Ligand SMILES: Nc1ncnc2c1ncn2[C@@H]1O[C@H](COP(=O)(O)OP(=O)(O)OP(=O)(O)O)[C@@H](O)[C@H]1O
C-alpha cells in the first residue's frame with residue numbers, strides 16, 4: 001500500500017494542462033485513435049452491429065435484385081442491377097448511422113460519456129473517434145455490397161477512377177449522415193427514444209429518393225421532394241460516376257449539401273456533447 | 277492555494293428550468309480526509325458532484341479542487357480527479373481488462389503502463405478471475421468495483437464517489453467500505469455522497485447534510501448526534517397494556533416526554549448526556565413499579581435520528597417523540613431492508 005501512496009499523482013504524466021498547440025494536437029490525435037479502437041472493439045463484440053453492417057445490406061441487394069427488381073423499369077446500361085447498386089450503397093451508408101446515434105445515447109445513459117468528460121481527454125476525441133470508426137465500418141459495408149453486387153451481375157461501366165470516387169462519395173455520405181445522427185443521439189440521450197423515433201427522418205430520406213426507383217414514377221408532389229433532397233442528389237452523382245453520365249450538376253450540389261450538413265451539425269454535436 | 281483544503285465550495289447555485297437544485301451550498305474538505313454528503317433523493321448531491329467534476333457549470337458561486345477553479349481551470353481539475361458516478365460507467369460489451377486499459381490510454385499512459393495498471397487494479401478489486409469476461413456478465417457489485425477501479429487508473433488525488441454502494445447487497449456494501457477505507461489510508465481526499473446514514477457514519481471524517489439544495493448541517497458524526505440531544509434509554513414491554521404506566525415510571529429520567537410506540541410496545545427516553553447512571557435509574561423505577569421489560573438498552577442517537585430531526589418538517593419536529601420514532605422506522609425500512617444497519621451504526625460509533 002505504501003508503495004502505491006508514494007506513486008500517487010505520478011500516474012498522469014502531464015502536471016497541469018498541456019501547453020503548446022503541437023502537444024495538444026498530438027494528444028488529440030492519440031485520443032481519437034484510442035476512441036476509434038475502442039468503438040471498433042465494441043462493434044466486433046455485438047452480433048447485432050455486425051448484422052446491420054454486413055448482413056442487412058446483402059439482404060437488401062438480393063431483395064431488390066431478385067424480388068422487386070423485375071417490376072421496376074429503368075433506362076440505364078446494364079439494367080436494374082446497375083441502377084440499384086449506387087442506390088443501395090447510399091441507402092446502406094445512411095442507415096449505418098443508426099449505430100452512431102444509438103451507441104452515443106447508450107453511452108450517455110450509462111454515464112460513460114460523463115466519465116470521458118471528467119477526464120483530461122481532447123474534447124473532440126469522442127466525436128472524431130466515433131466518426132473515424134464509423135467511416136471504417138462504412139468502408140466495409142460498401143465493399144461487401146459491391147462484392148455481392150458483382151456476384152449478381154453488377155459491373156462498373158465508367159472506369160476505375162470514377163468507380164473509386166463513387167465509393168468514396170458513398171462513404172462520405174454515410175459519415176455526413178452519421179454527424180446528423182450523432183447530434184440526434186447526443187441531444188435525445190435515450191437509447192429507446194433514439195431507436196423508436198429519433199431516426200424516423202432516415203426513412204423518407206432514403207426511400208423517397210432515387211435509390212431504388214426512378215423519381216418520374218412518383219406522384220408529382222413527391223417528385224419535388226425526392227428530386228431535391230440530398231440523398232437523391234448524392235446517389236445520382238454516384239450513379240453517374242459508376243455508369244457514366246453527366247457529372248457536373250450533381251457534383252457541386254452534392255458537395256454543397258455534404259459540406260453544408262457538416263457545417264451545421266458538427267458544431268451542434270460538439271455543443272450537445274459539452275452539455276450532456 | 278496555500279492552505280490544506282482539497283475542495284472549497286462557496287455559495288453554489290444551480291437551477292434546471294424552474295427546479296432550484298442548489299440554493300447556496302458552502303463547504304470545504306481538508307486534504308486527505310473524507311467528506312460524506314448525506315441527503316435524500318433530489319437533495320442536490322449529484323448536482324454538486326457534477327459541478328465539482330467539471331461536468332456542469334454552476335449558475336453562480338465558486339468551486340475549487342486543489343486550488344483549481346472548476347469552471348475556469350476545468351482542464352487542470354480533470355488532471356487530478358477521479359469520478360465514479362451514480363451509475364457504473366462501464367462499457368459492458370468490453371471486458372473488465374479492456375475497460376481499464378482504455379481508460380489508462382485515455383489518461384495518456386504508455387501501452388505497457390496502462391496494461392500493468394489494469395492488472396494491478398483488477399487484482400486489488402478482486403476482479404482478476406473475471407478480467408477477460410465481457411462486463412455485461414458481471415454482477416452489480418463487480419460492476420461497481422470495476423467502475424471504482426476505472427476512476428483510480430491515474431491515481432487521482434481527489435476522488436468523487438456518487439452513492440458507491442446504492443443497489444448493493446449488505447455483504448457487497450461492507451466489501452465496498454473496505455475498499456474505500458483502503459483508498460483513504462493511501463492518502464486520497466474523498467468526496468462521497470450517500471443516502472445511507474450508516475455509510476457516512478462509517479466512512480466520513482466530516483458530514484454535510486444537504487436537503488432541498490441547501491446545507492442544513494455540517495460537522496463530525498459525533499457533533500451531529502450531540503445536536504439531536506444525546507443518549508436514549510430504550511426498552512420494550514411484553515405487556516402492551518402497561519405502556520402508559522411504564523412511561524410514567526421513567527418520566528423522571530427524561531428531558532422531555534418518553535416516546536411510545538404502541539405497535540411494537542417500545543418506549544424510548546431521551547436522557548441527554550447521562551449514560552449508564554440513567555440506565556440504572558430506569559431499572560430501579562421500572563422494578564419499583566413492578567413492570568417487566570425486554571431488551572433494556574442505552575443507545576447513542578444514530579444518524580437516522582439526526583437526519584430526521586434536521587430534515588423533518590418543522591411541525592413534525594415539534595411533535596411528540598412517538599410520531600418521530602414511527603417515521604424513523606419506516607424510513608429505516610425503506611433505505612436498508614437488511615437488519616445490518618443498526619449494528620453497523622453502533623459499531624461506527626464505537627470506532
Ligand atoms: N439535468 C437536469 N434537468 C432537470 N432537472 C434536474 C437535472 N439534474 C438534476 N435535476 C433536478 O435537480 C434536483 C437535484 O438533483 P440531484 O440529482 O442533484 O439529486 P440527488 O441528491 O443526487 O438525488 P438522488 O439521491 O436521487 O441521486 C432534483 O430535483 C432533480 O430532479
Ligand SMILES: [Mg+2]
Pocket residue numbers: 321322323362438
Ligand atoms: Mg444523485
